[in-house]
Amino acid sequence: MAKLTENAFRDVNIAFANELSLISDKLGIDVWELIELANKHPRVNILQPGPGVGGHCIAVDPWFIVSTTPEEARLIRTAREVNDGKPAWVVEQVRKAVEGRPGAVVACLGLAFKADIDDLRESPSIAIVQTLAKELTDAKVIAVEPHVDALPKSLAGRGVDLMGLDEALEQADVVVLLVDHTVFKNLDRTRLADHVVIDTKGLWR
Template structure:
């Protein structure tokens, strides 16, 4: 059965590029989002996020009539769910964060009324193990007139799979096409139909497994990265204590043919590496000891950077006895969770800037080339040129390409990425 109309629920950093990619292959695509601003922006042929080449894809797809955005789902042949999976509120300090599946539940109940026999539903949202089965149960409860794979297997009216995205922000358009996809169907037919759908534009291999393994594959990929980053971050703290340049040290250690240590930073951000390991820990808290420790190391790194800033304020005052803390301007270079994007989700740089703003008596300015406005505390968004002349203390948090082009000549620098040292 061919897929003539495809619905993508959730038009964010993954959903919108996916919708545009299907539309670029001359498929009719209905994008669904609860954000009216996003819907209106897309229907003008514009985008509400920063992602190279995406603006051209969306503009062409809208102009040619292959892509439209709506608030409420409409009938389609396939539905891709790409909504957020945040954490539930932490009740007590030290509690393990638990995933919040309310967005998936809401999306399931929204598409359920327009489902028909033969439709395919794919959960793309990064999810804890068992989430796809839970989505299938929500759909089944909402549509008792249809059959689903958890009860009817290969003969089900509705096919359901999990297929996590695995793309790099800033390279999403290219990687959606070129990367392999892990597809976990709730039955063999679910998987086969999902492969048929993705092969509309995916040039990489579509590897079939079951839904639970597909869910765990994405969590494993990002947890592995988190553990590796935690080693580098912990090493940077140790080297600071021992007065060793950690970047030189890692460069030397990486000369070993079987060693590849990653680079340290101010923490870990984004809605993948900083989040996904907790999905594993929350399911198996007594078993995921290394993964849990890595999360604690990386989550504590922003506070360590903040403490370094406070120490530098004290050092500045000791060398400038005619000034008070109110006279010191601190510049934070970069707020996004990684270089050259506008995504502030789970950003350690933003968290550090907020901590500085809340505790520093003087002005706090930020340089973030990828956003136009900022409404965070008393932080002032300024240009790079302005920061270089105004700031007394310079705190490098994100290694944006603009920052790599300069060599800062200042006495008070904290470089969490090692580009100015």
């Protein structure tokens, strides 16, 4: 139970940040600046939002608590729903970006569930790329994941191309940052000047 509690606690805190990003988007507020300002308070430490929550612990363990005590675990359930719903919000941002751009190329940067690893388990990036490939019938979807050599089975045969960062940037109209890998962090920002950029990690602020 202690391990489940640890991961549920982390999930709830991430959900607060993710929900704050949705609120900020609706109000036209820079969520990254908002969190930076709020965190100046000595007893406030808001985490950074992202495209969802992945991995085989945080994205899974809270459900064991919910399934065992469904009436009591209302906050834990809501946090899971918020985090599980974030990929759909990202997809909607991409859909808006390609609207009126038939044949647009969308480069999705990162498939792992966190930075600088090759672990794709429960990754929200996978779900996002899957949905984009299925729903954006007039667009081409590219995946860039420097830590793997091949697409996972869940993306193979879905019309998604895996390619290197340089090639992807040459082809892309829309760049979607999903994972804050170091190689993406070190990217020369001038190379993004001619692209529509959707930065789900606040890496290129």
